[in-house]
Amino acid sequence: MMSTSTRNPGDSCQSRPGQQRNGRSLAQWKYTPKKKPVVLSNRDFLAHAFHQCADNEVPWVAGFPGDPGEVHHAMWGGRSALPLPHFIHAGNNNFIAVSSFVPGTDRRHHRRKDCFAAMHIVMVDDVGTKVGFDKLVLEPTCLVETSPGNFQAWYFLLEPERDRLRAETLIRGMIASGLTADGSDPGMNGVTRYGRLPVGINGKAKYVERLGHPFVQKVAIWSPTVRYSIEQIADAYGVDMSVLKSPTRAGALRTRSRRARPGLACSDDGITRILETAGLYLEPLSGLEGGHRIVCPWVHEHTDEEQSGTVYFEPSDENDGRGGFKCHHGHCQKRTIADLNHFAIRLMQSTSEQSLCKTI
Ligand SMILES: [Zn+2]
Incomplete structure (x- = not known):
């Protein structure tokens, strides 16, 4: 898995500056x-x-x-x-x-x-x-x-x-x-x-x-x-x-991220793109269209700063076009999509002021 190359036992090359590596x-x-x-x-x-x-x-x-x-x-x-x-x-x-x-x-x-x-x-x-x-x-x-x-x-x-x-x-x-x-x-x-x-x-x-x-x-x-x-x-x-060379998860993600989300006020690219920019995006939820695993914006309040257990749902008929947010950690029980939207808007504002290009 690590390498397709063969290694000769006992071979111990020293660093050789001045030489480019080929192959x-x-x-x-x-x-x-x-x-x-x-x-x-x-x-x-x-x-x-x-x-x-x-x-x-x-x-x-x-x-x-x-x-x-x-x-x-x-x-x-x-x-x-x-x-x-x-x-x-x-x-x-x-x-x-x-x-x-x-x-x-x-x-x-x-x-x-x-x-x-x-x-x-x-x-x-x-x-x-x-x-x-x-x-x-x-x-x-x-x-x-x-x-x-x-x-x-x-x-x-x-x-x-x-x-x-x-x-x-x-x-x-x-x-x-x-x-x-x-x-x-x-x-x-x-x-x-x-x-x-x-x-x-x-x-x-x-x-x-x-x-x-x-x-x-x-x-x-x-x-x-x-x-x-x-x-x-x-x-x-x-x-x-x-x-x-084939449609990739990353490609699918980009397509999805760029879809217009008229229900969101903070960006025509939507929350997913903002979270991605901030390094808080993880991956699409398999089998759940419009669902995404994300890093909770309030992860520092979680026990041991545990990153799992937070999802974002794009606006859809099932959430009345509002989008959804669910974090399973105790401190986040009462947080909703409104809190996530508020976080994203603050992030956008601070990013545009260049004080928080990278937020975390
Ligand atoms: Zn949380």
């Missing part, structure tokens, strides 16, 4: 920890990752101190990395979106799907903990220890992927293979997702408690000339890109 033999790579951390700046990382941005495209960063799970949503909003904002510095949690973005209809850049320009980098999350190093079959362009014993691996693309559907298919395929988290951050499953920039701290409270200070990230590998095509990554990790 399946790449999967013979094996991680060998280095004694010394690698010196790399966030600027260098950005310059190599996004050097193929067109003039009107920008990479997108966010940075802040403290525990990312506890900060105000607005801290995740971030801004263009051109020029690099002052909040990107070694004492902060620093994040980079995997894609570049073009201006929206308001002529301002936003980290939103509708402003997607291209995906430039691909991330594998939780290497060394949830994902064993033996499963990291492609040599990464960059490998960063983002919490004790836990690494984020980056693959830089040979060419930016400008087809959003192809980019999403790869990301979803890698999530489905257990290669990258789709857990606590509802925004983590699309082209607007963030990973951690190489230089910075991890301010999660559990590390501060354990270490007495935030965890300081360490760069383990930096090989900027090691780059891959989408196909090479998909092939190595067993992601089926051929689903794009």
Whole structure:
């Protein structure tokens, strides 16, 4: 499942900067920890990752101190990395979106799907903990220890992927293979997702408690000339890109999202699109036309921030054209479609003010 490639026992290639990777033999790579951390700046990382941005495209960063799970949503909003904002510095949690973005209809850049320009980098999350190093079959362009014993691996693309559907298919395929988290951050499953920039701290409270200070990230590998095509990554990790050739779930979702919903005041594209943009959309409910699994906007009130058990129904005759919302968690018992509409309208307003391009 993980790879269609063969691996030679005992084969342990070292990183070979200056060499581009072509084909399946790449999967013979094996991680060998280095004694010394690698010196790399966030600027260098950005310059190599996004050097193929067109003039009107920008990479997108966010940075802040403290525990990312506890900060105000607005801290995740971030801004263009051109020029690099002052909040990107070694004492902060620093994040980079995997894609570049073009201006929206308001002529301002936003980290939103509708402003997607291209995906430039691909991330594998939780290497060394949830994902064993033996499963990291492609040599990464960059490998960063983002919490004790836990690494984020980056693959830089040979060419930016400008087809959003192809980019999403790869990301979803890698999530489905257990290669990258789709857990606590509802925004983590699309082209607007963030990973951690190489230089910075991890301010999660559990590390501060354990270490007495935030965890300081360490760069383990930096090989900027090691780059891959989408196909090479998909092939190595067993992601089926051929689903794009037939009507896809993602395609069906887009069609559905764009259907006009005259019963809703907040957007002619409807709630589904707004939730998708905010990273709160999960998937259509199978067998229930117009039903969607979503992440509850009030998930932070759920026990353990549990994400399951929340559905949205598009306006239909069955709900008198109003749409429906049901969350099975105790704190949400009394919430209705009116609350969801209100949330969506607030989200739209804050998004248009660019204070909450990415809300969660
Ligand atoms: Zn809820």
